[in-house]
Amino acid sequence: MSVPMLDLAPQNASVKAAVLDGLAGLMDRSSFILGEHVKGLEAELAAYAGASFAVGMSSGTDAQLVALMALGIGPGDEVIVPTFTFFATAGVVSRVGAKPVFVDLDPATFNTTGALVEAAITPRTKAIMPVHLFGQLAEMPTICAVAAKHGLPVIEDACQSMGAKGWGKHAGQFGEMTAYSFYPTKNLGAFGDAGATVVRDSADLHARVRRLRVHGMEPVYVHHEVGMNGRLDEFQALVLRAKLPLLEGWHEGRRKHASWYHARLAKLDGGPFVLPKEVVPEGRHIYNQFTLRVKDGKRDALQAHLKAKGIGSAIYYPICLHEQPCFQDLGFRKGQFPNSERAAAEVLSIPVFPEMTEAMLEEVASGIESFYGA
Ligand SMILES: Cc1ncc(COP(=O)(O)O)c(C=O)c1O
Numbered sequence: 001m002s003v004p005m006l007d008l009a010p011q012n013a014s015v016k017a018a019v020l021d022g023l024a025g026l027m028d029r030s031s032f033i034l035g036e037h038v039k040g041l042e043a044e045l046a047a048y049a050g051a052s053f054a055v056g057m058s059s060g061t062d063a064q065l066v067a068l069m070a071l072g073i074g075p076g077d078e079v080i081v082p083t084f085t086f087f088a089t090a091g092v093v094s095r096v097g098a099k100p101v102f103v104d105l106d107p108a109t110f111n112t113t114g115a116l117v118e119a120a121i122t123p124r125t126k127a128i129m130p131v132h133l134f135g136q137l138a139e140m141p142t143i144c145a146v147a148a149k150h151g152l153p154v155i156e157d158a159c160q161s162m163g164a165k166g167w168g169k170h171a172g173q174f175g176e177m178t179a180y181s182f183y184p185t186k187n188l189g190a191f192g193d194a195g196a197t198v199v200r201d202s203a204d205l206h207a208r209v210r211r212l213r214v215h216g217m218e219p220v221y222v223h224h225e226v227g228m229n230g231r232l233d234e235f236q237a238l239v240l241r242a243k244l245p246l247l248e249g250w251h252e253g254r255r256k257h258a259s260w261y262h263a264r265l266a267k268l269d270g271g272p273f274v275l276p277k278e279v280v281p282e283g284r285h286i287y288n289q290f291t292l293r294v295k296d297g298k299r300d301a302l303q304a305h306l307k308a309k310g311i312g313s314a315i316y317y318p319i320c321l322h323e324q325p326c327f328q329d330l331g332f333r334k335g336q337f338p339n340s341e342r343a344a345a346e347v348l349s350i351p352v353f354p355e356m357t358e359a360m361l362e363e364v365a366s367g368i369e370s371f372y373g374a
Contacts (some may be wrong), residue, residue, distance in 0.1 A: 002310030003351050003360045006185055010355040011243075011250070018242040019191075026234055034214075037237035044244055045180070045196050048163075049172030053199040053206040055213060056232030060159040060181025061088040063195035066230055067155045067177040068096045068127065070208040077126040082112045083320040083332075084340035085131040089157050090321045098126065099330060102322045104337040108279055110134060110291070110347075114142025121150055128154050132161035132171055134316075134349075135187070135254075135286040136278065140174040141167055155179065159195070160288040162188055163251050166280035172198040177205060182240055187254070187288050188247050194236040253354025254287040257361060261290060261350075264365045272296065272372055289316060290352035298371075299348050305371040306350075311364055314349045 026032065038056045045054035057063040073079060075097035081090045083102035090100035103116045110133045117128055128147050130138040140156075147154045154175035158164065162180045164171045172178040182194035199206040211218045216227035262275055269275045274293040278285045294302050299315070306313050320340045322332035335341070350364055 001359065001363050003312060003356070003363050005312030005314050005349075005351050006353050007355065008184060008189070011189075011246075014246065015239070015242040019239055022238040022242065023235065026238065032234050034231055035234045037234045037241060038232050041232075041237040041241050041244075042196070044241065045198065048170075048244070048247075049178070049198045050170050051172045051178070051198045052201045052203075055197045055199070055206070055209045056237055057195040057197055057213065057230045058232055059193040060179050060183060060195035061092060062228065062230040063179035063181070063197040064088060064129070064155065064157060064159075065092040065095055066209050066212050066228065067179060067197055068092055068098070069212050069227070070177070070205050071127055071153055071155075073098050073126045076124065078122060078124040080117050080120050080125060080128045081321075082131050082133075082340070083322045083337045084110060084317065084343050085133060085157070085321065086159070086317065087321065087324070088159070089129060089131055090327065093129070094326075099124075100321070100327070101125070102320075102330075102332055102337060104339050105343065106139065107339050107343070108277065109136055109138070110343055111136065111138035112143070113139040114144075114146045117143055118146045118150075121146070121152075125150070125152060128152055129157055130154065130175075131157040131159075132164055134276065134291050135161050135164055135288040136276075137161065137164050137166035137171060137280050137283060140169075144174055153177075158198075159183075160186065161286060162186070163247060163286045164284060166283035168282040173200060176200055176202060177209070182236070185288075187250055187286055188240060188243055190236040191239045192233075192236055194232055194240065196232070250354040251284070251286045254290075254352050255285070257352050257354075257356055258285070258287050258290055260358070260361050261352075261365065264361070265368065268369070268372060268374060272298065273302075273368075287352050289314075289349040291316065291347050291349045293343070293346040294348050295346065297345075299346055302368070302371050303348055306364075306367050309363075309367045309370075311367045312351055315347060316349055317347075318344055320344050
């Protein structure tokens, strides 16, 4: 049996009727931009996150970009970001003309910590952008305490972690603003690009984000500042609204599979590889990815072995951001972030999508065992 890394077909089938019905309504009304579905989704997302506001954006990247713009971050400023993350987290910092200042990670979580962030603060630091990688929160209490001590805003990158919890709170309730991505591979995925900027409580930031989303315009054709076209399509909002009521079930499906892998692969855990652990107190890992750390330089060989058996896997991410060609002029060097560089060499994500059957999980687990002759 082959097992893909991700199969969206069953999930799409579960919302097909609602989406097609909604699409017919959209076509009849010819209302495609910032209409009732975007408005409705924004209210539903804010309620889900336990935050005051949410603004539908064209992607997770634009959701982060607009947050930096709303804080007025620009040339000469520094923003602290992890080096082990998807490119967008640092890309948006450069896009506003500021400098991404990279930090290392805690090997137990793949996420950064308050201590690592504090060591990177300079007089030019204007914001901190921790990432909740793979579905588990970064160490938010210490990060927020450091931010408060230095008077800095926090933008959470929850692009992989909508619905993740920790310390009794939701992703979106810690930082001033939070970015969600609805890229199709996320736990809540659109039928194309989509995202949202959650604003925890500031009505001013909310108004600024909304205005920046439409070229800094308010009212129509009066432009107070140069913004962007970051609007979310009505169609994507309608898809997301159809899926949102099912999201908790999908999170739980992923968590069930994670427990299954833990039970099934317990004998090898801590030996040739390390399984991801839920370490956040009062927390919930939502397993956007189930990511192993493969030791002894065997990651690529294990991936090739699984591929030969028809089992999908993926490497998120093989190159740290401080080693990316486009960031070579920032002054960081190879070896500076050893835990991140080690993670980039060791990580392998295996299938964990909610609709997997036990037979599929068994295929993945026995594929891994066969590599180690277990
Ligand atoms: C950690 C992280 N940040 C930012 C993004 C950007 O989101 P999008 O692809 O929706 O622009 C993603 C998604 O791919 C991500 O995983």
